[in-house]
Amino acid sequence: MKCNDDETKKLIQCVGSTLRQLRKEKKLSLEELAAKTGVSKLTLGNIERGDTNPTIGMMWKISNGLSVPLMALLKSENKVMLSRAGKGPRFSxxxxxxxxxxxxxxxxxxxxxxxxxxxxxxxxxxxxxxxxxxxxxxxxxxxxxxxxxxxxxxxxxxxxxxxxxxxxxxxxxxxxxxxxxxxxxxx
The missing domain is CATH 2.60.120.10 (Jelly Rolls)
Structure with missing residues (x-):
């Protein structure tokens, strides 16, 4: 993920808290989610705490394991959203x-x-x-x-x-x- 440092930190925290919420809604432990996604328990825990910046590949694996769209991990509460090229989060x-x-x-x-x-x-x-x-x-x-x-x-x-x-x-x-x-x- 690439964007300015403050935006990146906010987005990483948002992804982490959303991941934790989705995992708990599906009543999965970190270990069970790791088995479903192929992403290690340690990495999933780091993502949930906002300690790591997940790659797009990891996020695809997680969304597939949770059976949710990738964008569910990036959800926003805003009613009107504007996307300007090169100004938001970018994933390699x-x-x-x-x-x-x-x-x-x-x-x-x-x-x-x-x-x-x-x-x-x-x-x-x-x-x-x-x-x-x-x-x-x-x-x-x-x-x-x-x-x-x-x-x-x-x-x-x-x-x-x-x-x-x-x-x-x-x-x-x-x-x-x-x-x-x-x-x-x-x-």
């Missing part, structure tokens, strides 16, 4: 991939993200919940998206919808950064 999914959470509607199981993929980089997300639908729109640049065994080339403003629980990989084979808008619907 590995070399060349940055994702900014935009908005979520937990009652609808919906999360929206802005993603940036550097030139000549590839990103393979953690497996999503079964029945998850993903919609990707290329806002600038172009990408190759492989879903299962099929590869699709998407240019600026092209959109694609697919079952996100299937293995998929985003690849930027161009010499410029690609910007994507992602909408993920959890059923």
């Amino acid at each position: 999914g590995g070399p060349g991939w940055i994702m900014e959470p935009l908005f979520s509607n937990m009652s609808e199981g919906l999360g929206m993200y802005r993603a940036f993929l550097d030139p000549e980089c590839k990103y393979e997300p953690e497996q999503h919940h079964e029945g998850t639908t993903e919609i990707a729109t290329v806002m600038s640049g172009s990408i190759q998206l492989t879903i299962g065994m099929e590869t699709y080339t998407l240019e600026q403003y092209d959109s694609i919808q697919f079952t996100a629980s299937e293995k998929h990989t985003y690849e930027n084979v161009s010499d410029q950064q690609a910007v994507l808008h992602l909408t993920i619907s959890y059923h």
